[in-house]
Amino acid sequence: MQKREMWGSRTGFVMAAVGSAIGLGNIWRFPYMVYDNGGGAFLIPYFAAMLIAGIPFMILEFGLGKKFIGSAPKVFSSISRKWEWLGWWQVMVSFIITTYYAVVVAWALNYFVLAFFQGWGTAPKDFFFTKFLAATDSPLHWGSVRPEILIATAAAWFLTIFAVFTGVKSGIERTNKIFMPLLFLLVFVFIGRGLMLPGAVDGLNWLFTPDFSAIKEGKVWADAFGQIFYSLSIGFAIMLSYASYLPEESDISNNACMTVFINCGFSIISGIMIFSVLGYMAQQQGVPISKIATSGVGLAFITLPTAINLMPAPIFFGTLFFLALSVAGLSSMISLNEVVVAALMEKMNISRKKAAVIFCSVGFLISIVFTTGGGLLLLDIVDHFINNFGVLIGGVIEIIFVAWFCRVDDLRAYINSSSEIKIGGLWSLSIRFVAPAMLCFMLVSNFVGDVSKNYGGYSGTATLAFGWSTLFVCIAFAAFCSRHNHAFALIENTNRNFLKRS
Template identity: 60%
Template sequence: MQNRETWGSRAGFILAAVGSAIGLGNIWRFPYMAYENGGGAFLLPYFIAMLAAGIPFMILEFGLGHKFKGSAPKIFSTISSKMEWLGWFQVIVCFIIATYYVAVIGWSMQYFLLSFTQGWGATPSDFFFKDFLGLSSGPMNLGELQMPIFLAVVVAWGVAYFAIFTGIRGGIERLNKIFMPLLFLMVLVFIGFGMTLEGASEGLQWLFKPDFAALAQPKVWTAAAGQIFFSLSIGFAIMLAYSSYLPKDSDISNNATMTVFINCGFSMLAGVMIFSVLGYMAAQKGVPVSEVVSSGVGLAFITLPTAINMMPMPVLFGVLFFLALTIAGLSSMISIVEAIVSAVMDKLNMPRKQASTLICGLGFIISVVYTTGGGLYLLDIVDHFINNYGILVGGLIEICFVAWFCKLDMIQKHINATSEFAVGNLWKLCIMAVAPFGLAVNLVIALYEDLTVHYSGYDFSALLMFGWLMLAAALVLALAMTCKQCAFKECVSANNDFRRK
């Protein structure tokens, strides 16, 4: 058995954990969620969800990883041999995410290059869908390979491979020590220039003006809980793997709390960055902000390029935004891949370099499908089902299993043994009731919507193939990986024995 690596410093671990939590969703999802759900009033349920669910769950995962010193499958199998499948289900979910998440990073990389000349032209919408993506007729028609996206995906996988291949200290920690300060610096510079634009203050009013009547709507509270959960990288193997590399005397509670606060603080900065630009765009067009606001892919690759075209310093704003988007994506991508590699190393006793090559190579091959003309459709469907069911189900089962059927007092004692501040009965209440309730409600709402309406109007055959059957296949594969007589494990063990001889 190989000796487990450790982080070189507390700051290195915090930056890596923050790098995992801060991703594309912080930039293009949180601002729109706040705007749509009561503006400034949304911050109340958001912070309540952060304190009652986000921080407690993060502390739990840091405690589990630190105590059991392993990846998600190893941790759950150590607690109960019957639950190893849950860890593998979370790891497989990570693998699926990696294969399509890298495509969006590829888009960001290409738009970073385009931003030097505003290469998206006068009509960013037409450029994005027709010229850049070469969008096909639907998810069942892949169309042609888009070479610029393909090449960017190669680079993105290369960065992830370098980080994972070179190890915790030499790769992941070192890159995040560069990525995270640079990301915050770029966002702050963007905000500094953005706030000088005409209409920027009006944009922030649209974002932060409170509509307290919205607090009476249940959907606002579930949206806040969902945003906290999805933006923290909890419940799907990542933080378990990262915290397993913590040194013996690490401060669990403090590290977890700092990670959550920094992540949520960045979301607020992203909101200021985005809505200052949307306010300027609305002022130039002479329309209210509500007519230009959007989220997700449309915000990043259509609305923002349109706004950048109107700005007095388009190259500066374009370069800052798309480089920030790229770095946020890469830092999350690295953590996703590490969660998978860590599990393979634990299960198969495979050296890091061999495991990194296997996972990154296989992931790259599969991700090529998202660089085709039908890639956006596939990405949209897969992302919807993975987020609403893969992550939610895995996280819900994890927290219920640990909180209700394990000795939570034992984990609490381990956390308090090395933490600056102790967690008590309130933390246990949040873990046993508040967090599971929030996850369950979001899961029920998602299931109800998908059973009553076809997601985004896609044909049922596409939703069945790339949604429901994909989830079923992930579960079957997870169960297969728990088999003690796993043929793949025997082959790898035999290969390792041969190499040693």
């Protein structure tokens, strides 16, 4: 076995963990989530979810990764070989996300270049769907590959795989030490100028004015827990892998709290950035913000370019925003890459460089499908099912398995042995009851919704072919990999008594 790499510093680890947590969703999902769920009042369930679920789950994953020193399959195999499949489920989920996430990053990279000359023109919506994507009317009709998107996708894969290829300390840590300060700098510069625009304060009022009646609704609380869960990159092997490179004396609880607080702080900062611009846009067009507020792809590639066209110094704002979007996407993609590469290294007992080349080659080939005219619709279906079911199923099973079938008090003692912030009974209560209950509620709600009605109005054929089948691929992959032990079978394990039945 090769000597295991370690983070070069605590700052490097936190930067990498924050880089994984901070992604496109912080910028294009969180602001609209606040706006649509009671404004400032949404921050009450949001911070509650952060404290009683986000931080406890993050501490759990940091603790597992550091204690069992391995990728997700190795962690669960170390507890019981019968549970190795769960790690491979999470690895496959991360792999699938990477294949289409790379294309979204490619869109951002393309728009960064376009921003230098406002290449999206005076009608950003028509440009995005017709000229840029050449979008088809069905996910079953792919059309042709878009050359500029394909080239940018290759660039996204190259940039992220290079960080993973060169190692934990030399690649991932060094890259995130550049990316994270750069990202915050870009956003703060954007905010500093954006807040001086007329109408910006009106936008912030729309965002933060509280509607306290909203917090009585169960949906608002579910959205708050969902935002925390998805935003923190927990439940799909990233934090397990990253924590496995921590030195023995590392402070688990403190690192987890720092990661969560920085991520959530960035989400709020992103809300200020986005809604200050929307406030200006609404004033310029003479319409209420409710008419233009949106989230996701539409916000990033249609609404914001429209707003940028109306701004003074549009090239400045455009390049700043899309560079920030690109950096946020690349930092998250690096972490997704590491999940798969780490698992391949340990399972096949091969070098990091070889594992990176294998993964990059296969991943890039699959990504090509999402660069076609039907790529946006394919991406929409796959993303919906892999996030609403793939990620959630892995997270639910992981937390229930560890909290109820393992000696969680032993894990708590292990975490406390090297942590300044000591966790107690409230932490155990959260991972045993609160977090599993909310995740199960979300999973059941998603399942009922998608069984009763096809997602997004797509045909049953499309949702079966690209949605439900994606989950079956995860199951098959997890079952296949867990039946072939290879290198894992050679690992001396002294932690079998972590299971309660031992």
